[in-house]
Amino acid sequence: MNFDEYGRLDALGMAGLVGSGDVTPEELLNLARQRLDSVNPTLNAVIADVPPTPGGNGRFHGVPFLLKDIFHHVRGLPTSCGSRAFAAIPADHDSTFVQRCRAAGLVVFGKTNLPELGLKAVSENDLHGATRNPWNTALTPGGSSGGAAAAVAAGVVPMAAANDGGGSIRIPAAHCGLFGLKPSRGRVPPGPSVAEVWEGACSDHVITRTVRDSAAMLDALHGADAGAPFDIPPPERPYLDECSREPGRLRIAYSVRSPIDRPVHPDHAGAVERTAVLLQGLGHEVEEAAPAIDGMELARCYLMLYFGQVAAMVRGRSVRGFELDTRALAMLGRALDSGAYVRAHARWNTFSRAMGAFLSRYDLYLTPTTATPPAQIGALQTPWLERLALRPLLWLRAGRLLLHSGMVEKLALRSLERTPFTQLANLTGLPAMSVPLFLSGEGLPVGSHFTAPFGREDQLFRLAAQLEGANPWGQRLPRFLL
Structure with missing residues (x-):
């Protein structure tokens, strides 16, 4: 197999060739x-190697795979979380996620x-x-799962x-022309060391x-897993089977307005409007x-x-190990x-x-999925004047002052104005997906974002497969590969 052949295959296609003996896991790796x-x-x-170990004989036997470093x-290996503070601390266990990936046959490297x-x-x-x-x-591939998407x-x-804690699967999937689904809360357990994240x-x-591939x-x-706080009823049938089932006539609501009343780029609003037309052509009711x-x-x-989660993650560790922005967020959390x-937190129930x-x-x-195209590398770094002002505030531990100064509203607008749509599914626990149906006027991928009722990943997969068939995206290549 040459790379052109390798690059045209999805994970199930690779596993099928391994199963038939046409290629070996070693060749794929x-x-x-x-x-x-x-x-x-x-x-x-x-950013890190993982010594590959043979996976189980599951559906993805022999397929190369990458983990996210958080x-x-x-x-035995550090989970750096992208931070110097954790870069040299080896994990004392495999996470449930890693155990299940290996049992499925994936070769982590x-x-x-x-x-x-x-x-x-x-x-x-x-x-x-x-x-x-x-x-x-x-440009950035988005975050936080930007390395995975790239x-x-x-x-x-x-x-x-x-x-995905606020869009971290769906945002980079949208920016990189890929499919990204966030499951319902508790559908995939984060154990064994924590019950929820x-x-x-x-x-x-x-x-x-x-x-x-996402469904399988x-x-x-x-x-x-043992000790998990959620045990959602299993799906009626395997998710992979849903990809070959018709979604039926769906009633779909849509909006292109930012929930925080900030501008939405015309290409991104336009992609949703084009998606609505495509859905109507497929027989769905859209309003x-x-x-x-x-x-x-x-x-x-x-x-x-x-703020609160950052304060908890930083607690007990030297602040010198963290970036200035992280230290400022932790100060607000404290x-x-x-x-x-x-x-x-109680307001989540209202939503x-x-x-x-x-x-x-x-x-x-x-x-x-996002309100704007991907940002330039470095463009979203805190301006140097603000960084300069943050240092004495950190020294004075002026977090309470900042909390009562209108700073939260300013941070909300600045940090979420580019990505205001995805957090709703996180706080409500609903499953949601980004589908890369269209390109912008500049030839960049644009995601269309769908949210479903709790536990209805099956419905998302059926519609996603229908859209993939109607407007295939799999053979679109990034400029970097042309």
Whole structure:
């Protein structure tokens, strides 16, 4: 097999050739490494090696695979989380996710880049540097699973591990022309060392080129492990089977308006409108409507989670090991009183009830995945004057002052104005997906984002497979590969 053949295959296609004896796992791994050696000096997608071990005889036997370097622990190796503070601490166990990947037959050989602690929608950090987008190497692939998306888009592997606490699967999938699904809360357990991540807002899964790979991988990953706080009823049939079933006539609501009332790029609004036309042509009922949710209030609640979780992750470690922005977020988290945090968390129930009512009238909710094209590398770094001002504030521990100065609203607008659509699914626990149906006027991928009722990944896979058949994206190549 040569690389052209390798690059045209999805993970199930590779596994099929291994099963038939037409190719060996060793050949596939060598091709993946050759591709990595070719593209990684430019893209910086993979930042650590993992000694490959033979996987089980599951559905993906022999397929090369990459982990994300946060929460996906490999015993004896550091999980750096993109931070100097964790870069030399070896994990003492394999995570449940890694165990299930290996049982499925995947051959893990590396870890992908991310922002420090997975906190940004770009994949840049002081420890490993910036990951670049194969569609335009001056741009970010998004975050936090940007290394995973860049590696898949560049043809290193057909799919890669990812997780999503505010859009971290769906945003890089959209920026890199890939399929990305965030499962329902608790569908994939994060054990065995923790019961939930980010109060259950964060979910593990993969970024893929094809819908069927994502479905088959969720078949391998779903289900409670020992001590898991959630045990969602299993699907009626394997998710892979859903990809060959018709979705039926769906009632789909759509909106192109930013929930925090910021501009949405015409290409991104236009992609949703084109998606609506495509859906109507496929026989679905589509109308413009949005749930009765205060988008700014949701953004504030998300940032309260963000601040508190960062403070907890930093606690007990030398602040010198963390980037300035992370230290500032932790300062804000330490300044939160417990009542404010609990009240913000309780608001999640309000959002969930509103979405429950909305999705009792509609089968799915469609929006852009992101409001803007991917940013230039480095463009979203904190300006140097603000960084200069942060240092004395950190020394003075002025977090409470900042919390009461309107800083939260400013942070919400600045940090989420480019990606305001994805956090809703995280706080409500709903499954959601980004589908790369169209390109922008500049030839960049644009994602269309669908949210479904709780536990209805089956519905998402059926529609995604129908859309993939109607407007295939799998053979579109990034500029970097042309």
